[in-house]
Amino acid sequence: MEIQVDIAAAIGLTFLLYIGIAIRSRVSSTKGFYVAGQGVHPVLNGMATAADWMSAASFISMAGLIAFLGFDGAIYLLGWTGGYVLLALLLAPFLRKFGKFTVPAFIGARYYSGTARVVAAFCAVIVSLTYVAGQMRGAGIVFSRFLQIPIGTGVIVGMGVVAFYAILGGMKGITYTQVAQYVVLITAFLIPAIAIGVSLTGIPIPQIAFPEVASRLDGVMADLGFGAYTSPFTNISQLNVFLIAMALMCGTAGLPHVIIRFYTTRTVNGARWTGVFALLFIGLLYTTAPAVAAFARFNLVDTVVGQPYAERPEWFRSWEETDLVRFSDKNADGIIDYAPGDIADPESANELGIDPDIMVLANPEIAGLPSWVMAIVVAGGLAAALSTASGLLLVIASSFSHDIYKQFFRKHATEREELLVARGSMLLAVLFAGLLGIYPPAFVAEVVAFAFGLAAASFFPAIVLGIFDLRTTREGAIAGMAAGLIFTATYIVTVAPGFGIGLDPWLFGISPQGIGTIGMLLSFAVTWGVSRVTPPPPKEIRELVEEIRYPRVRLAGAGSAQPDQSPG
Amino acid sequence: MRRVPLDASGLTAGPKVSKEQSRFPLKTYWERTIRLTVALLVVWFLVGYVLAIFLAPVLNGVRFLGGPLGFWIAQNGAIYVFWLLVLIYAWSMNRLDREFDVHDDEG
Numbered sequence: 001m002e003i004q005v006d007i008a009a010a011i012g013l014t015f016l017l018y019i020g021i022a023i024r025s026r027v028s029s030t031k032g033f034y035v036a037g038q039g040v041h042p043v044l045n046g047m048a049t050a051a052d053w054m055s056a057a058s059f060i061s062m063a064g065l066i067a068f069l070g071f072d073g074a075i076y077l078l079g080w081t082g083g084y085v086l087l088a089l090l091l092a093p094f095l096r097k098f099g100k101f102t103v104p105a106f107i108g109a110r111y112y113s114g115t116a117r118v119v120a121a122f123c124a125v126i127v128s129l130t131y132v133a134g135q136m137r138g139a140g141i142v143f144s145r146f147l148q149i150p151i152g153t154g155v156i157v158g159m160g161v162v163a164f165y166a167i168l169g170g171m172k173g174i175t176y177t178q179v180a181q182y183v184v185l186i187t188a189f190l191i192p193a194i195a196i197g198v199s200l201t202g203i204p205i206p207q208i209a210f211p212e213v214a215s216r217l218d219g220v221m222a223d224l225g226f227g228a229y230t231s232p233f234t235n236i237s238q239l240n241v242f243l244i245a246m247a248l249m250c251g252t253a254g255l256p257h258v259i260i261r262f263y264t265t266r267t268v269n270g271a272r273w274t275g276v277f278a279l280l281f282i283g284l285l286y287t288t289a290p291a292v293a294a295f296a297r298f299n300l301v302d303t304v305v306g307q308p309y310a311e312r313p314e315w316f317r318s319w320e321e322t323d324l325v326r327f328s329d330k331n332a333d334g335i336i337d338y339a340p341g342d343i344a345d346p347e348s349a350n351e352l353g354i355d356p357d358i359m360v361l362a363n364p365e366i367a368g369l370p371s372w373v374m375a376i377v378v379a380g381g382l383a384a385a386l387s388t389a390s391g392l393l394l395v396i397a398s399s400f401s402h403d404i405y406k407q408f409f410r411k412h413a414t415e416r417e418e419l420l421v422a423r424g425s426m427l428l429a430v431l432f433a434g435l436l437g438i439y440p441p442a443f444v445a446e447v448v449a450f451a452f453g454l455a456a457a458s459f460f461p462a463i464v465l466g467i468f469d470l471r472t473t474r475e476g477a478i479a480g481m482a483a484g485l486i487f488t489a490t491y492i493v494t495v496a497p498g499f500g501i502g503l504d505p506w507l508f509g510i511s512p513q514g515i516g517t518i519g520m521l522l523s524f525a526v527t528w529g530v531s532r533v534t535p536p537p538p539k540e541i542r543e544l545v546e547e548i549r550y551p552r553v554r555l556a557g558a559g560s561a562q563p564d565q566s567p568g
Numbered sequence: 569m570r571r572v573p574l575d576a577s578g579l580t581a582g583p584k585v586s587k588e589q590s591r592f593p594l595k596t597y598w599e600r601t602i603r604l605t606v607a608l609l610v611v612w613f614l615v616g617y618v619l620a621i622f623l624a625p626v627l628n629g630v631r632f633l634g635g636p637l638g639f640w641i642a643q644n645g646a647i648y649v650f651w652l653l654v655l656i657y658a659w660s661m662n663r664l665d666r667e668f669d670v671h672d673d674e675g
Contacts, residue, residue, distance in 0.1 A: 066643075071624070071638075071639050071642060071643070073643070074620065074621075074642035074643050077642070077643055077644075077646075077647065078616055078620055078621075078642065078646055078647075081646075081647045081650050081651075082612065082616045082646070082650050084650065084654060085608070085609070085612045085650050085653050085654055086612075088654045088657060088658070089605050089608060089609065089653075089654075089657055090605070093661070097672075207644060208633060210635075210644075211632065211633040211634050211635025211636075211639070211640050211644075212633065212634030212635055213635075214635045214636075214639060215634055215635040215636070230628060230635060230636045230638075230639035231625075231628065232621070232624040232625055232628070232638065232639075232642070233625075238621065238622075241621055242617060242621050242622075245616070245617070245621065246617075249616075266673075267672045267673040268672050269658075269661075269662055269665065269671065269672060269673050270673070272657065272658040272661055272662070273658050275654045275657075275658065276651075276654050276655050276658045279650060279651045279654050280651060283647050283648070283650075283651050286647055287644050287647050287648070290643035290644060549594075549597075549598050549601070550594060550597065550598075550670045551665055551670050551671060551672040552665075552669075552670045552671060552672040
């Protein structure tokens with residue numbers, strides 16, 4: 001009971017902080033609502049980007065996945081950091097110079113097509129909605145697990161807080177709450193990592209401590225009949241490790257909620273430095289996560305395996321109630337045996353089932369840390385879920401109000417009216433995301449594969465070629481995006497188990513998580529080819545593309561100097 | 569220590585403006601941007617894919633920080649290199665902007 005008081009206090013205090021920040025950063029213009037008035041300092045923007053980026057999956061699930069994948073877990077570490085190199089070098093400074101408020105607005109202007117803009121807005125909404133449902137679900141699960149309230153109630157509480165600061169402050173409110181959320185989540189991630197690292201090795205820097213622990217794990221796991229923890233390609237084939245890492249990197253660079261964070265700086269140079277600080281702050285968690293993974297797997301084996309079930313530790317009992325930790329005494333010797341294979345498979349000698357999701361949340365308990373550490377970890381998990389959710393909600397709201405409503409229904413909408421529509425669509429998006437969180441469709445688990453694959457195969461090639469290749473035409477871009485989307489979506493829907501078709505991977509055994517790489521190559525090829533046989537883009541567009549290459553130069557006759565005035 | 573006078577290349581240091589550059593300075597700016605970008609992306613691919621994935625089985629034979637090197641590069645080392653690449657890009661582009669007077673921030 002005492003731990004619940006600690007947890008409730010940690011959640012309550014952090015929520016008060018977010019609401020306080022929201023009240024201080026209200027906005028009254030569309031520029032404030034969409035891009036925080038373009039006055040965010042690169043260091044703060046880096047923190048906000050890091051929180052925006054690191055979702056419930058990064059915070060809660062990733063280290064657990066790595067703990068069970070060993071070396072092959074590197075797909076997430078490489079994929080979700082390497083994408084920032086692409087983002088910082090190929091996209092961010094140029095999109096910032098372009099100066100529009102949304103990604104679809106760039107697509108629409110560069111490809112001189114209102115239709116392309118609306119299709120892009122539609123894709124951005126779909127990708128963001130599925131992704132945000134996962135965040136709400138994550139927040140609901142954390143609430144229900146630790147405060148013993150129903151998941152639905154947890155989702156509603158999370159929704160209420162996000163709705164408050166996102167509707168009131170738009171991008172500005174979101175940015176400054178994300179800065180606070182980054183501080184909460186990184187503290188929550190580092191404290192247990194450092195404490196456990198010290199107790200295992202005596203070294204207070206997890207990044208330095210973990211290779212040796214991983215090496216010890218190799219021996220322990222080999223004794224139990226598992227492949228070595230540090231050996232590559234024991235769980236995922238080399239081809240798939242390569243393709244998944246590539247799809248995650250290019251998907252990262254193509255996700256609208258990440259890209260729009262770079263629109264909020266004052267200068268092009270500020271956008272470049274945002275990339276530097278964002279990757280620094282993200283790297284702090286991502287270099288610690290593999291250490292948490294190795295520590296957790298080691299502690300798990302060390303404290304449970306080979307022990308009598310009757311003397312199992314307290315954390316084991318409490319997680320058993322949630323069914324995320326399971327034991328089935330197949331050989332009836334009362335000892336917890338751990339071996340390769342699924343606990344449900346009668347052929348396997350394995351008697352222990354652990355859901356990877358609990359590794360981060362249970363880690364402090366497994367290591368015997370005090371209950372306030374647990375409370376901070378819970379607040380950190382919520383911060384990760386809410387910060388990502390708010391960034392995604394902004395994409396949904398701005399795509400609707402700026403790219404669809406203003407473009408199609410009310411070309412001459414006043415700023416006041418557009419702002420009202422933006423707030424209204426934000427509210428609707430929160431409600432809809434909440435519903436998806438309370439009643440999740442079966443495919444929510446496949447959302448990561450879906451969102452990244454689709455972003456890699458559609459937005460990424462269209463934006464990169466739009467910036468670097470003057471000859472890319474409207475027809476080329478539309479054909480390329482369509483080809484990439486249709487191919488990738490078809491493969492994921494037919495192969496990923498959540499969609500109920502569940503074919504064997506029919507293309508060289510490529511996993512649905514990695515197929516985005518093939519879709520992206522296809523999209524690049526189609527865009528390039530079609531662009532070479534269709535009429536070149538008009539002169540104004542070529543001038544526009546040349547102009548975004550230079551931070552401060554305006555070429556004679558190039559488009560309007562005012563940002564966001566004349567979308568195609 | 570005796571101070572060595574500046575050599576010829578030291579004396580000609582400073583903004584070097586070639587004929588080509590003074591006629592099409594923006595073209596040169598863009599070519600240098602592309603060259604830097606390609607160079608950094610080559611390193612990105614070498615570290616993130618060649619070392620971290622393709623050569624991992626070989627590199628695991630080498631010990632580093634008490635564990636296998638290939639494993640360390642894939643789970644930690646590559647991330648440090650990614651960060652350095654972004655840092656070098658921001659720093660170099662900032663200098664390039666000033667050299668060609670296209671920077672958009674004061675100071």
